[in-house]
Amino acid sequence: MKVWKNPVHVVDAEDLDVAKPLRRTVLSKYSLIIDYIRNLSEEEKIKTGQKLPSVRLLADKFQCSTLTAVRAYKELEQEHFIYSVPKSGYYLVSKHEKKEDLSKSSIYFSTVLPDIRVFSYDEIHHCLNQVMERDRMQLFSYGEIRGLSSLIETLMRHLQDYQIFCKSNQIVVTSGVQQAVNILANLQFPNGKNTILMENPTYDRMIKNLQLYSARTIGINRDFNGIDLGALEKIFREEDIKCFYMVPRFHDPTGGTYSMDQKKEILRLAQKYDVYILEDDYFPDLDTNTRNDPIYSLDNTNRVIYLKTFSKILLPDLRIAAVVLPEILIPQFLKYKQCTDIRTSVLRQGALDLYISNGMFKRSVTRLRNIYKDRMDYLKDICSSFDSEILDVNIPDTGFFLSMRSSKPIDYDIMLSKFKKDDIIIKDIRESYLQKNQAVDLLKISICKTDNSQIKEGILKIYNYFLNQRTLPAKRSKDYVT
Numbered sequence: 001m002k003v004w005k006n007p008v009h010v011v012d013a014e015d016l017d018v019a020k021p022l023r024r025t026v027l028s029k030y031s032l033i034i035d036y037i038r039n040l041s042e043e044e045k046i047k048t049g050q051k052l053p054s055v056r057l058l059a060d061k062f063q064c065s066t067l068t069a070v071r072a073y074k075e076l077e078q079e080h081f082i083y084s085v086p087k088s089g090y091y092l093v094s095k096h097e098k099k100e101d102l103s104k105s106s107i108y109f110s111t112v113l114p115d116i117r118v119f120s121y122d123e124i125h126h127c128l129n130q131v132m133e134r135d136r137m138q139l140f141s142y143g144e145i146r147g148l149s150s151l152i153e154t155l156m157r158h159l160q161d162y163q164i165f166c167k168s169n170q171i172v173v174t175s176g177v178q179q180a181v182n183i184l185a186n187l188q189f190p191n192g193k194n195t196i197l198m199e200n201p202t203y204d205r206m207i208k209n210l211q212l213y214s215a216r217t218i219g220i221n222r223d224f225n226g227i228d229l230g231a232l233e234k235i236f237r238e239e240d241i242k243c244f245y246m247v248p249r250f251h252d253p254t255g256g257t258y259s260m261d262q263k264k265e266i267l268r269l270a271q272k273y274d275v276y277i278l279e280d281d282y283f284p285d286l287d288t289n290t291r292n293d294p295i296y297s298l299d300n301t302n303r304v305i306y307l308k309t310f311s312k313i314l315l316p317d318l319r320i321a322a323v324v325l326p327e328i329l330i331p332q333f334l335k336y337k338q339c340t341d342i343r344t345s346v347l348r349q350g351a352l353d354l355y356i357s358n359g360m361f362k363r364s365v366t367r368l369r370n371i372y373k374d375r376m377d378y379l380k381d382i383c384s385s386f387d388s389e390i391l392d393v394n395i396p397d398t399g400f401f402l403s404m405r406s407s408k409p410i411d412y413d414i415m416l417s418k419f420k421k422d423d424i425i426i427k428d429i430r431e432s433y434l435q436k437n438q439a440v441d442l443l444k445i446s447i448c449k450t451d452n453s454q455i456k457e458g459i460l461k462i463y464n465y466f467l468n469q470r471t472l473p474a475k476r477s478k479d480y481v482t
Contacts, residue, residue, distance in 0.1 A: 029062050029063075029064040029068050030064075030068045030069070030071045030072040030075070031072075032062060033058055033062055033064075033068070033069060033072035033073075034072050034075060034076060036058075036062075037052065037053075037072070037076060037081075037082070038081070040052075041081075041092060046092055047092070050091065050092055051088075051089050051090070051091055052073075052082060052089065052090040052091060052092060054089060055069045055070055055073065056069075058072070073090050076090075077090070081093060083126045083129050083130060084130075091129075093125065093126050093129075105423055106423040106424070106425055107423060107424045107425065107450060107454045107457065107458040108425045108446075108448075108449050108450065109424060109425060109426050109427070109445045109446055109447070109450065109458055110425045110426055110427040110446060111425075111427075111446055111448055111449055112252075112312070112400055112401065112446050112448055123355065123360050123364070124318075124351060124355065127350075127351040127352075127354040127355050127358075127360070128347065128351045130354055131346075131347055131350030131351050131353075131354060132347070134350065134354075144343065145334050145337055145338050145342070145343055146169075146171075146172050146173070146334060147171070147172060147173030147343075147344060147349060148173065148346055148349040148350060148353060150350075150353050151173060151349045151350070151352060151353040152168050152171050152173065153168060154353050154356050154357050155171055155173075155322050155356075156168045156171060158356050158361075159171075159306075159308070159322065159324070162281070162284045162293075162294060162297075162308075163293045163294065163296075163297035164294065164296055164297065164306055164308075164324060165297075166324050167327075169327070169330065170324050170325050170326075170327060170330065171322055171323070171324055171325075172322075172323045172325060172330070172333060172334065172337065173320065173321070173322060173323075173344050173349055174320075174321045174322075174323055174337065174344060175319045175320070175321070175341055175344050175345070176309060176311060176319045176320070176321050177280060177282065177307045177308075177309045177321045178205060178206065178209050179321070179337075179340065179341070180307055180321055180323045181206060181209065181210070181245065181278060181280075181307070182209055182210075182213055182340075183333055183336045183337055183340065184243070184278060184305065184329075184333070185210055185213050185215040186213065186215075186336060187329060187332050187333065187336065188332070189242050189243065189276055189329070190328055191242060191274045191275070191276070193240045193241055193242035193274075193275075194216055194240055194242055195216045195217070195218060195239055195240045195241050195242055196210060196215050196216065196217045196218075196241075196242060196243055196244075196245055197217075197218055197219070197220060197235060197239070197241050197243070197244040197245070197275075198210075198217055198218070198219050198220075198244075198245050198246075198434065199219065199220060199221075199222040199227065199245075199246055199247065199251065200219030200220060200221050200222060200433055200434050200435075201222065201253055201254070201429065201432035201433045201434075201442070202219075202222070202245070202247065202251075202252065202253075202432060202434075203247065203252045203253075203280075203432070204429070204431040204432040206245065206280075207431070207432070207434060208431070217434060218235070218239065218434070219433075219434040219435075220232055220235060222251065222254060222256070223254065223256075223405075224254055224255075224256050224392070224394040224403070224405070225256070226256060226258050226259075226262050227262075229262070229265050229266070229269070232266065232269055233269050233273075236269055236270070236272070236273035236275055237273060241273070241275045242275070242276065243275065243276040243277065243278050243305075244266075244270065244275055244276070244277050244278065245278040245280065246266075246277065246278065246279060246280065247280045247281075247282065248263060248279060248280075248281060248294065248295060249281065249283065249284070249287060249292060250282070250283045250286070250287075250396060250399040250400070250401075252401070252432070252444070253401070253403055253429050253432050253442065253444035254394060254403045254442070255394050255395070255396045255399060255401055255402050255403045255444075256394060256396070256403075257287075257292065257396065260291070260292070260293070263294075263295045263298060264298060266295065267295055267298050267299060267303065267304070270303050270304075271301050271303055275303075276303055276304070276305060277295060277299075277303060277304045277305065278305050278307060279294055279295050279296055279304055279305065279306050279307060280307045281294050281296075281306060281307065281308055282307075282308070282309045282312060283312070283399060283400075284308070285365045285368070285369070286365070286368060286369050286372055286373075286398045286399055286400075287398065288369065288373060288397050288398050289397070294306065296324065302326035302327070302328070303326075305323065305324065305325055305326065305329070306322075306323070306324040307321060307322075307323055308321060308322045308323075308324075309321045310322070310352055312400075318348050318351070318352065319344075319345075319348065320344065320348055320349065320352050369398060372398045372399060372400065372447070373397060373398040375447050375450075375452070375455065376395055376396060376397060376398055376399070376402070376447075378452050378455060378456075379395050379402060379447070379455060379459065380395050382455070382456055382459055382460070383395065383459065383463075386463055387467075389407055389470075390406075390407060390463070390466050390467055390470050391404045391405070391406060391407075391462075391463055391466050392404065392405040392407075393405075400446055400447065400448050401444055401445055401446040401447065401448075402444075402445050402447070403442055403443060403444050403445065404442070404443045404445065404462070405441055405442055405443075406441045406442075406443070406466055407441075407470065408441065409439040409440060409441050410440055410441055410442075410443070412428050412430055412440065415465070416428060418465065419461075419462070419465070422461055424458050424461060424462070426443060426444075426445070426462075427444055427446070429442060429443070429444050432444075443462070445458075445459070445462070
């Protein structure tokens with residue numbers, strides 16, 4: 001006799017009775033059901049993606065009410081062990097092996113891609129499955145240019161956690177922050193200006209994108225302490241600055257974060273000289289300083305455009321960002337967006353909507369914040385004995401990367417070749433500078449995909465390389481630190 005059926009696999013009733021013995025003895029019926037379903041999975045009596053026993057069948061088997069069976073399924077669903085499909089039933093979530101494609105023998109200090117070992121792939125998979133059912137009709141249409149309405153409402157509430165208070169009509173969902181900046185670079189702003197100011201160095205892909213669109217860009221130097229505010233005022237006063245693209249916290253590549261006083265002064269100067277601010281706040285989720293509010297929260301003149309990506313904190317392939325715009329820019333922005341991609345993927349938007357609204361996002365962020373804070377604390381301990389005259393190290397409290405400044409310009413071609421032989425992969429950040437062939441004394445070290453043993457081994461090799469460079473050709477009493 002068959003108890004249920006799905007299009008791919010049919011399970012016999014007797015299969016359900018050969019699961020492993022229950023692990024606990026004196027338990028409530030709903031806990032017994034939970035154990036039973038877990039055992040079916042462990043024994044592979046039910047495989048991933050297959051339909052689970054119906055609520056009625058479980059109620060009969062365990063001599064309990066259907067409400068008890070539903071409660072058990074709901075708990076398993078909250079743990080992302082199963083997922084539900086309306087009017088169909090419950091299914092086992094796929095449990096893919098988290099295989100890392102990076103060689104274990106190499107230390108990758110170059111990548112800023114998420115570490116699959118600490119990210120919840122199964123949770124995203126669960127959300128995508130639910131969206132395929134919940135939003136299936138919208139998947140066959142182009143959807144709203146502004147974004148999925150349910151996601152926009154969710155984002156409006158979610159952004160309040162970062163002190164971003166806005167109307168829902170000010171939020172536009174884009175396919176990543178780069179698309180948003182590309183659109184803004186082409187818009188005619190109310191100030192009628194045409195030059196984009198950027199921190200130098202800055203995120204290399206943003207430089208390439210703006211240059212690809214022939215946007216006129218100039219730079220202002222940024223170091224571990226931020227920018228020279230006097231120099232900023234001079235640029236605002238003398239140049240035709242349309243907007244200032246900036247990364248206020250966990251700056252790429254210095255790793256630095258502006259103080260609240262610096263943010264207030266930057267905003268004051270922008271208001272004084274009629275300049276807009278593009279605030280790329282890509283990592284507020286990992287910030288351990290709850291008082292480190294974005295510049296947007298200080299603005300009362302509609303001067304700041306807030307940019308928030310969800311790709312790095314979830315999956316890069318999601319390519320989802322939220323843009324909070326002054327209302328005067330919204331019509332133009334939507335017109336340009338429609339011309340570039342019609343609309344952002346409904347499937348990806350729906351998955352993000354569920355991920356946030358179901359509380360998965362907060363749990364994931366809390367876990368990641370603790371993981372990366374621990375890695376940074378470990379780094380601070382390792383680097384505490386370094387001579388700052390050899391390598392001046394800037395380590396934030398959390399985030400994905402730190403930076404190191406050498407006492408003299410770095411020959412990147414020689415250095416990268418040497419580190420590659422030692423199985424240490426470091427990013428060439430020369431393209432993070434606006435000026436080509438500029439002398440560079442900075443290194444960016446990403447700890448996204450490194451454990452503590454790799455961090456220690458790699459960082460000490462890097463320090464010793466610069467120690468040797470500093471002391472050659474003189475005789476040294478001690479070449480290495482441990």
